[in-house]
Amino acid sequence: MYLAHTILQATLGFMIASATGAQAICNSTSLNTTSFNYYNDVENQTIHDIAIKFNRGVCDIGRANLMVDVSVVPYVGQTFIIPGEVCNPDWTSCVINGPGTDDCLVGGPRLYYTLNGDTLWKIAGRLNMTVDSIKCGGDGCSSKTNCTDGICPGGGGSQYSTNETIPAGQFIKIPMCHPSACDIEPYTFSKGVYKDLADKYGSTVGQIQMLSPTYNYSYIANEGGTAPPIGIAKNCRLLSSNYTILD
Template sequence: MHFLSLAALPFLVSAATAAPTCNRSHLNSTVGLYTVQEGDTMASVSNSVNRGICDIARLNRMADAMIPFLTGEQLLIPPETCTPDNSTCLLFPSNNNNYADCVSGGPHTYNTMKGDTIRTIALRLNITVDAVSATAQGGVSDPDALVQVNNELKVPQCSPSVCEVEPYQLIYGTYKDLADKFGSTVGQIMAFNPTYNHSDVARGEGAVITLPKNCRNLGDNVTVIS
């Protein structure tokens, strides 16, 4: 029986856990086209084509990468990369639950989309679930239940508050990228552009949207109006 020296163990552990080297010359560098099949999700498409969720979302200028697809719609598939991005375009719940009770600067309504729940809408608007539930027509008992598509939901607003609004050509990226850069929320941008999901693949120049920016309260004391 042969025994290994203890001094060799760190090297062996390091070698066993080291990530495989990515050879960029072997990557597919072309832009492809994918037709959505029944039952497809962003995660399943990402796995199928071996591309990052956020890489796909940004090339298709998606409002939210997690909005369910429609069967038959077409997606641009980006070139392959050694570092696929599966997270930076996604909205995650805050660890400290630090949400507002109202939206700064508006708008006053949000049009519901396929796959929406009160919880996802609240996350997009960066406000509490209770705040959205309180203004939802008829009240909502289950924040995780799917809401009716194309419903106009009242949004609680902070008063006084303001947003600057301007036209913006979205060439590449997602609404989260815009919200982080310009000082608004994904939900506010969606509310200003209720018919937009992602850019049509034929529109290579990008989509023109209405962009709320620098949304803020005008003072320390605000009231909630709806």
């Protein structure tokens, strides 16, 4: 977990430094401000790879395509909008920097549906929870007497190690805080990434993702197509200062 976080910080640091240097000499008249469609034909190529390839910010690409999260690995055959170049490419504002501190999910839902390239480390970040809570339920890995190499019995993700890639389309059981609640509403997703919605409405990226489990991104919406309808979790909160964890 810590190695992955260190690598992410180092990568972002390099990108930010490169962008800062570019900004000092940026001439907006020399930028290619035309957007275009890009067909991904490279297996395991990430959105970060694509952003570097075209000198765009990863978050600029994410928002142009209404992404769940820019860490989701594209499949071969997916098409993305590559927005026009800007002097200040955004590499950071949409990035989830790692797992959180919660030991259960406030307000639910119960089942997380994995996307391509997911790991327990990524899932924990999207849900603002610890990796151990997702692995082992509310007790956490450290209290399990037969926990071996970070893999613990019980808990939805107990069969996976922290940075192991989980096959897409798997359901992971998430421990929930009781009593707690979220307001659930239909929502027309027409701008941004899921982190923007989660920050605005008081939930997490993972909770919004769990309400529309097969949604990944949409480039068509920003080309005059129909904005995707999704479910959105709002105002997620504990209903008591004392709560229990439902594994």
